[in-house]
Amino acid sequence: MSYLIKPKEYRALLDLQQTELGIKQIKDFFQQNLSSELRLRRVTAPLFVLKGTGINDDLNGIEKAVNFSITDMGGEQAEIVHSLAKWKRLTLGDYGICEGFGLYTDMNAIRADEELGNLHSLYVDQWDWEMVMADKDRNLKFLKEIVNRIYAAMVRTEYLVYEMFPAIPPILPSEITFIHSEELLQRYPNLSDKERENEIAKEYGAVFIIGIGGALSNGKPHDGRSPDYDDWTTRSENGYKGLNGDLLVWNPVLEKAMELSSMGIRVNAEVLLEQLKTSGQESRKNLYFHQRLLNGELPLSIGGGIGQSRLCMFYLRKGHIGEIQASIWPQQMRDEAEKAGMPLI
Structure with a gap:
């Protein structure tokens, strides 16, 4: 069910033309910085993939992909991507990209089961990126290093926005705070996962929550993750499970x-089998992507996605993602958003 937050005394700081200019400048500047920080080359990505190959992202395992039949291929079924988490790793292998280098792309997706609101849309646009890594770097230290480099690009981009629009001063802290989801649970044992996120983000301004997908001490994961891309099983040096997280x-x-x-160090063959078993999805190991990984044909990698519209929404201090991107919204939401000073594109 859709839900609209109406910010108190909300007033857009930029008009429509300024907003469009800001979106372009933010996207151009940030992706150049991301590419430089992580040594990524831009590649062209698919909007859809063949069903039954295991390439599409299953997200939490309950979302249905938008699909259609291909007339000129005998009615074979294609799916609109949810994300490119596994496609990117296949591409790293097929392109023969060297260790320490990677790729990024503009990912556009349709998530028909999304609960619509200020932060959630049917249309998802993000920078999907993936980098080849060494086996010795499958640890928490390396994960944090990559997070810090991405966050540095975010801080620089925020200052660019301030130079363009002095009415929007920077608010991001100079450094990001790291905390494991189990530590967060112990700090706020009586709060829900989203309430815990609100508390820690409000306290520090920017935070990376480590360990998403594996069960915590309360028997529940902090949030859901598909078992076949992020590693949420391997124990790090602090004793907690998980080499992935959310920023x-x-x-x-x-x-x-x-x-x-959302990002993380990806599964190797051993972890893939363990996480498929834990999640009751062992049958997936026979799919195309999984077979290539288990046969040693794909490189070890780290990767993730960065929301384009969300990033612009944050920098430009917008109250609704529909002020940044064109999508479909319930008419009631459109009407209420308009009254609240948030006209949706």
Whole structure:
């Protein structure tokens, strides 16, 4: 069910033309910085993939992909991508990209089961990136290093926005705070996962929550993850499980935590089998992607996605993602958003 947050005394700081200019400048500047920080080359990505190959991202395992039949291929079924988590790793292998280098692309997706609101849309646009890594770097230290480099690009981009629009001063802290999801649970044992995120993001401004997908001490994961891309099983040196996480910032307009990126060190063959077994999806090991990984044909990698519209929404202090991107919204939401000063594109 859709839900609209109406920020108190909300007033857009930029008009429509300024907003469009800001979106372009943010996207151009950030992707150049991301490419430089992680040594990524841009590649062209698919909007859809063949069904039954295991290439599409299953997200939490319950979302249905939009699909259609291909007339000129005997009615074979194609699926609109949810994300490119596994496609990118296949591409790293097929392109023969060297260790320490990677790729990024503009990912556009349709998520028909999304609960619509200020932060969630049917249309998803993000920078998907993936980098070849060494086996010795499958550890928490390396994960944090990559997060810090991405966050540095975010901080620089925020200052660019301030130079363009002096009415929008920077608010991101100079450094991001790291915390494991189990530590977060122990700190706020009586709160839900989203309430815990709100508390920690409000306290620090920007935070990376480590360990998403594996069960915590309360028997539940902090959030869901498909078992076949992020490694949420391997124990790090602090004793906690998980070599992945979510990057969140405090959104002062909505007064809540806002996820900007999800990323992690990817599964190797051993971890893939373990996570498929844990999640009851062992039959997936026979699919195309999984067979290539198990046969040693794909490189070890780290990767993730960074929301383009969300990033722009945060930088430009917008109250609704529909002020950044064109999508479909319930008419009631459109009407209420208009009255609240948030006209949706």
